Amino acid sequence: MAGIYLHIPFCRQACHYCDFHFATSHRQLEPMVNALIQELESRKDYLEDAPVETIYFGGGTPSLLEPKHVDRIFETIFRLFPVVERPEITLEANPDDLKGEYLKFLTESPVNRLSIGVQSFLEEDLKTMNRAHSAAEAHACIDKCRDAGFDDLSIDLMYGLPDRTKADWIENLEKALQYRPEHLSAYCLTVETGTALAHQVKKGKVTPADDQAAKEQMAELTRQFEAAGYEHYEISNLAREGRYARHNTAYWFGKSYLGIGPSAHSFNGQSRQWNVANNVHYLKALNAGESPAEKEELTFTDRFNERVLLSLRTIWGLDLENIERDFGKTALHHLRKESRFYLQKGHLEERENRFFVTSEGKSMADRIASDLFALENDLL
Amino acid sequence: MKHIRNFCIIAHIDHGKSTLADRLLQQTGTVSDRELKEQTLDDMDLERERGITIKSHAIQMNYQHEGQDYVLNLIDTPGHVDFSYEVSRSIAACEGALLIVDASQGIQAQTISNLYLALEHDLEIIPVLNKMDLPSAMPEEVTDQIVDLIGCDPEEVLAASGKTGLGVDKVLEAIISRVPAPSGDPKAPLQALIFDSVFNPFRGIIAYFRVLNGQMRAKDLVKFVNTAKEYTADEIGVLRLTPEKRNVVETGDVGYIISGIKQAREVKVGDTITHVDRSCEDAIQGFEDVKPMVFAGIYPVDTDDYEELRDAMDKLQLNDASLTFEPESSAALGFGFRCGFLGMLHMEIIQERLEREFDMTVITTVPNVSYFAHTTKGEEMVVNNPSDLPDPSQLSAVEEPFIKAQIITKSEYIGAIMSLCIEKRGVLNNQVYLTTDRVELTFDMPLAEIVFDFYDRLKTVSRGYASFDYHPFGYQKSSLVKMDILLNGDQVDALSALIHRDNAYEFGKKICQKLRELIPRQQFDIAIQAAIGSKIIARETVKAVRKDVTAKCYGGDISRKRKLLEKQKKGKKRMRQVGNVEIPQKAFMAVLQLD
Numbered sequence: 001m002a003g004i005y006l007h008i009p010f011c012r013q014a015c016h017y018c019d020f021h022f023a024t025s026h027r028q029l030e031p032m033v034n035a036l037i038q039e040l041e042s043r044k045d046y047l048e049d050a051p052v053e054t055i056y057f058g059g060g061t062p063s064l065l066e067p068k069h070v071d072r073i074f075e076t077i078f079r080l081f082p083v084v085e086r087p088e089i090t091l092e093a094n095p096d097d098l099k100g101e102y103l104k105f106l107t108e109s110p111v112n113r114l115s116i117g118v119q120s121f122l123e124e125d126l127k128t129m130n131r132a133h134s135a136a137e138a139h140a141c142i143d144k145c146r147d148a149g150f151d152d153l154s155i156d157l158m159y160g161l162p163d164r165t166k167a168d169w170i171e172n173l174e175k176a177l178q179y180r181p182e183h184l185s186a187y188c189l190t191v192e193t194g195t196a197l198a199h200q201v202k203k204g205k206v207t208p209a210d211d212q213a214a215k216e217q218m219a220e221l222t223r224q225f226e227a228a229g230y231e232h233y234e235i236s237n238l239a240r241e242g243r244y245a246r247h248n249t250a251y252w253f254g255k256s257y258l259g260i261g262p263s264a265h266s267f268n269g270q271s272r273q274w275n276v277a278n279n280v281h282y283l284k285a286l287n288a289g290e291s292p293a294e295k296e297e298l299t300f301t302d303r304f305n306e307r308v309l310l311s312l313r314t315i316w317g318l319d320l321e322n323i324e325r326d327f328g329k330t331a332l333h334h335l336r337k338e339s340r341f342y343l344q345k346g347h348l349e350e351r352e353n354r355f356f357v358t359s360e361g362k363s364m365a366d367r368i369a370s371d372l373f374a375l376e377n378d379l380l
Numbered sequence: 381m382k383h384i385r386n387f388c389i390i391a392h393i394d395h396g397k398s399t400l401a402d403r404l405l406q407q408t409g410t411v412s413d414r415e416l417k418e419q420t421l422d423d424m425d426l427e428r429e430r431g432i433t434i435k436s437h438a439i440q441m442n443y444q445h446e447g448q449d450y451v452l453n454l455i456d457t458p459g460h461v462d463f464s465y466e467v468s469r470s471i472a473a474c475e476g477a478l479l480i481v482d483a484s485q486g487i488q489a490q491t492i493s494n495l496y497l498a499l500e501h502d503l504e505i506i507p508v509l510n511k512m513d514l515p516s517a518m519p520e521e522v523t524d525q526i527v528d529l530i531g532c533d534p535e536e537v538l539a540a541s542g543k544t545g546l547g548v549d550k551v552l553e554a555i556i557s558r559v560p561a562p563s564g565d566p567k568a569p570l571q572a573l574i575f576d577s578v579f580n581p582f583r584g585i586i587a588y589f590r591v592l593n594g595q596m597r598a599k600d601l602v603k604f605v606n607t608a609k610e611y612t613a614d615e616i617g618v619l620r621l622t623p624e625k626r627n628v629v630e631t632g633d634v635g636y637i638i639s640g641i642k643q644a645r646e647v648k649v650g651d652t653i654t655h656v657d658r659s660c661e662d663a664i665q666g667f668e669d670v671k672p673m674v675f676a677g678i679y680p681v682d683t684d685d686y687e688e689l690r691d692a693m694d695k696l697q698l699n700d701a702s703l704t705f706e707p708e709s710s711a712a713l714g715f716g717f718r719c720g721f722l723g724m725l726h727m728e729i730i731q732e733r734l735e736r737e738f739d740m741t742v743i744t745t746v747p748n749v750s751y752f753a754h755t756t757k758g759e760e761m762v763v764n765n766p767s768d769l770p771d772p773s774q775l776s777a778v779e780e781p782f783i784k785a786q787i788i789t790k791s792e793y794i795g796a797i798m799s800l801c802i803e804k805r806g807v808l809n810n811q812v813y814l815t816t817d818r819v820e821l822t823f824d825m826p827l828a829e830i831v832f833d834f835y836d837r838l839k840t841v842s843r844g845y846a847s848f849d850y851h852p853f854g855y856q857k858s859s860l861v862k863m864d865i866l867l868n869g870d871q872v873d874a875l876s877a878l879i880h881r882d883n884a885y886e887f888g889k890k891i892c893q894k895l896r897e898l899i900p901r902q903q904f905d906i907a908i909q910a911a912i913g914s915k916i917i918a919r920e921t922v923k924a925v926r927k928d929v930t931a932k933c934y935g936g937d938i939s940r941k942r943k944l945l946e947k948q949k950k951g952k953k954r955m956r957q958v959g960n961v962e963i964p965q966k967a968f969m970a971v972l973q974l975d
Contacts, residue, residue: 005935187932188931190931210926211925212926214927215926215927235933236931248934251934251935259935259936265936272939274936296939302942306942309941309945363928364927366941366945367925370945370948370949371952373946375946375950375953
């Protein structure tokens with residue numbers, strides 16, 4: 001089983017916090033689509049004929065793709081890869097694109113899941129972040145998607161935003177809940193270096209919420225959504241009735257994926273590789289028939305560490321039996337030894353021969369993973 | 381003997397001593413141009429990089445002057461205060477000295493202190509203005525400084541440039557005509573001064589000496605007077621670019637001896653070599669057992685590397701007898717060594733040599749000086765580690781080493797330098813104007829104050845226009861207290877320091893603040909306290925981490941995130957634990973980085 005990720009590196013405007021790779025000029029849209037198709041062609045063997053279960057259009061803003069682009073990409077994928085019967089095909093979209101003809105086109109295309117970049121239902125938040133849409137558009141687009149027949153919607157929300165009271169946040173959560181999306185992703189605002197936000201923070205114009213406040217917001221979100229029947233199945237993802245994001249879940253289970261487009265990553269079980277994060281260089285490489293990618297082979301220790309890092313973030317936890325099977329007894333001893341502190345502290349718990357982060361441990365997941373990591377020689 | 385000239389070079393760092401020395405070697409044909417790597421005399425990599433001569437060397441040149449063959453022995457001297465005893469022994473082996481002064485910089489503190497040493501030994505001084513090729517050279521002004529200082533005739537000051545080769549022949553001429561020939565008695569019993577030694581992995585210790593009286597022959601049975609050890613002179617010879625074997629080293633000449641000595645500490649600079657059979661009556665004056673002035677703990681980063689560190693220290697000591705060490709253990713750092721150094725530079729050199737030559741990364745604790753503690757029972761004890769200081773209830777007094785500090789600067793910086801020195805418990809002794817805008821300041825100061833961030837601050841307040849030199853002159857009673865650092869109530873022994881009572885509060889506050897910056901946040905609050913006895917004098921808190929998780933982790937995030945967390949894991953592994961608090965290595969040097 002495998003997935004395909006396509007990176008669409010264009011946006012209408014730059015959000016102040018974003019350090020993803022994109023361009024705001026769309027002159028290269030057409031050549032980029034050609035290049036993506038060319039990369040798909042040239043890497044058709046990467047997944048070794050594994051059935052493709054999921055396809056994901058991420059970005060950037062994939063909803064900037066015109067219908068003819070989307071059609072050409074699907075034509076290529078279905079021609080080159082064995083796509084399963086009922087695949088999950090997600091497209092990330094901005095609320096302001098999900099209307100009229102375009103929405104209609106999407107309904108008729110193979111896309112069967114939308115991930116909507118709402119971020120917030122509050123007008124001020126959207127302004128602070130320099131989002132392209134308004135709060136009204138955020139509200140309207142969800143109803144429109146439902147009316148158009150989409151029954152698998154995910155919305156993104158951001159917490160830890162500047163100047164928000166607890167009441168603001170609760171209001172935001174209530175607005176999100178009223179639509180009963182199948183899926184919700186919640187991300188903490190992170191100040192990435194080189195972004196407009198980082199500049200504003202440095203100048204003292206903007207102060208993001210402190211760790212404690214951000215932690216409480218996430219806890220509030222979890223409380224409300226769990227009460228409404230959602231499962232908090234990964235650090236930043238919640239779903240109802242088992243509507244997990246199949247594509248993303250595959251990442252955490254170490255399945256193969258093919259990443260197409262600038263800055264996209266690929267994984268085949270042994271190595272990871274990533275395309276250059278620059279539109280011009282990417283196009284140049286493809287035009288010259290060269291690989292735009294850098295590659296790293298994963299060592300035994302790397303694979304162990306990835307297992308720890310990714311499993312602990314999920315509701316399925318870190319399976320100790322599998323650890324012993326895949327990495328041996330030493331690895332199991334290593335984990336037992338390094339986890340003692342967190343088990344004692346109540347940040348980790350052990351059930352049915354698995355480690356899970358507790359609700360308190362969720363806010364420390366990176367630190368826990370790091371402490372459970374092995375260094376070279378630890379596993380010998 | 382009357383055609384031998386023994387001379388050394390006195391110069392401040394960067395005044396071009398090594399470059400000029402190379403020119404002398406080139407002009408006399410001692411080295412070919414091809415062999416002349418930059419700065420031939422400094423053959424340790426470290427020295428070449430730092431541009432300072434750490435271990436002194438000697439080299440013999442032949443030169444024809446007015447139809448007569450001369451033997452010129454250049455004895456190179458280290459330029460740093462840490463090695464001033466070695467300098468004094470090199471000077472004692474000479475009859476003359478080139479006083480090299482940068483024509484654009486003028487006289488500096490080290491020039492003066494070494495010059496005084498040379499004058500004490502009645503050396504003939506040949507002043508040389510170097511770097512005359514520089515556009516910023518100011519020969520008249522610097523000549524005046526020199527004339528004022530040594531009372532010579534302005535005509536006697538030579539102009540040279542190591543870079544272009546200007547005036548090098550004049551310098552050689554002056555060495556022959558002005559430096560007196562050695563005056564020893566060839567028939568007297570052998571009396572030779574050891575002025576340096578080097579370690580050779582195949583030959584053992586090679587001692588460099590100057591024969592004052594008598595002569596030394598290969599296979600002679602010799603005795604080192606101060607260590608009272610006897611050896612056969614397996615091989616003797618003179619020091620060309622590489623050692624050259626000889627059967628005899630005559631009176632007045634400079635040579636080397638190899639006698640199967642394995643340990644550097646058997647060969648003491650300043651010791652006298654004589655014959656076992658026909659010993660000289662007196663040892664040569666001025667011998668001292670060099671004592672370390674600065675002490676610090678050296679610990680392996682990885683506690684498992686203790687034995688490896690011991691091996692490395694043993695090997696370093698083979699060729700550096702001034703390094704002392706003994707095992708010690710610390711609750712915070714595990715097993716390591718308390719090491720004694722001649723000074724701060726020496727300490728840095730040892731640290732770097734451990735890294736370069738032995739691939740050992742070490743944690744060095746805050747350096748301290750050696751104290752005398754007097755107990756109420758009337759005992760006196762040497763304290764080389766603040767944590768060994770007796771309990772205050774049993775302590776009647778503490779003495780600490782004092783130095784005479786000599787600072788030469790421009791007059792505009794006097795005020796700033798005075799405040800700095802007074803803050804450092806200095807007492808002004810003397811203030812002399814060398815020229816209208818150059819001043820020499822002399823202070824009495826505790827050595828311990830030099831050990832903490834003195835050089836850097838001196839450089840800052842004088843914008844680099846101050847040169848500094850010092851000499852220890854003895855111990856004085858001081859009102860010192862032991863300040864401990866506690867992390868969540870547990871004392872960190874490696875961070876204890878002896879400080880003057882008046883500075884304790886200020887110092888305690890600063891070090892707590894510095895530690896707050898350096899100790900990473902952990903999952904609980906960390907109280908950092910400075911205490912004198914049971915009294916807390918300062919406190920800071922490192923707040924607990926509330927949240928340590930990044931929101932998204934998808935296909936493109938995995939590699940980067942794994943690497944980041946691996947790096948954190950590695951960093952953590954190198955930290956030391958006291959109680960439940962993890963301390964990064966750099967925290968152990970925190971005291972040195974206070975502003």
